[in-house]
Amino acid sequence: MADLREQRVCIKFCFKFLKTTADTHQMLKEAFGENSVGQTQTYDWCKRFKNGRTSTVDDDRSGRPSTDTTSENVAKVRDLIVQDRRLTIQDLCNTLGLSYSTFNKKFYRDVLRRLREDTRGKRPEKWRMNDWVLHHDNARPHTAYIVQEFWAKNKMTVVAHPPYSPDLAPCDFFLFPKMKMKLKGRRFDTVEEIQAETQTVLNALTKKDFQDAFQMWQKRWDRCMRFQGDYFEGDDAE
Incomplete structure (x- = not known):
């Protein structure tokens, strides 16, 4: 940085x-x-x-200055979150002396690392053939240099995401709305309650739910190409 x-x-x-x-x-x-x-x-x-x-x-600051995601800082972040799960990313950055943007892109790189490991364990055939792709939007942490470097080093295939397009990522049009519907209007006293209820929603998803999501994903991509990237509103736009 x-x-x-x-x-x-x-x-x-x-x-x-x-x-x-x-x-x-x-x-x-x-x-x-x-x-x-x-x-x-x-x-x-x-x-x-x-x-x-x-x-x-x-x-x-007291103690040794912090420098990005050293193993020491990773341990500190983990300890801070365990002590107080209500801490925001900005709170963690302020405590450890890290910049928000550095924290975000390095955190996202670690998410991708865990994703690769999960793919190897749960879809070994796709891991061996490298027969899987990554799709996400153009948020700054997703396009940061260290993240692109991680893709290249691990030969990950990333699906291009057109700028200024309607929601094309399955999390945006499929997963998050389902979770919001279940959690809407409810009050929770602790973060643990929110996590437990969120996990319940995830566990309730079926194979057909995911099949429908990817069919919808393809239809949205086809519609986006048909409109040549121009703005349109609603899934029924033709």
Whole structure:
């Protein structure tokens, strides 16, 4: 990732010239691309400068400085989550001194690593023939360089996802709506209750549910190609 202090200097420069935080964040994205700091960090540093701060150096932290996803940091993240499952990714980043974008793309790379291992254990024939593909949208963690490097190293076939298209990922149009229908209007007292109920929904899915999802997936792709990537609304659009 680009030097965080360099980006903080840029934030300070924009603040001095009375740029809004939204404009500052947009300029950082244009200048640093996928390596730019997240919106939350941009707003946080703008607020610090507004409150009179002049230094762009990190606040002192006790102990050894953290550096990305070392085995030490992985263990720390795990311990923090066990202690408090309500912690957000931003909370973890602030505690460990990691950037939000770095955390996201490295976390996603680890998700793909687990996916490959699950495929090897549950679909050994597809693993041997490398007869499976990955489909996800163009979210920044999904297209980060370290993630693309992981694809190439492990010879993973990734299905292209057109920009500005309707929901084409099965999780978006199939899995998440099913879960929302079961959880809608209900209150849960603990994260564990939410996890248990979510697992119940997943366990209730049948083979036919997944067959229907992939048939719908193909129909959506066909419709997207028929419209040549132009916007359309609703599954029944022709």
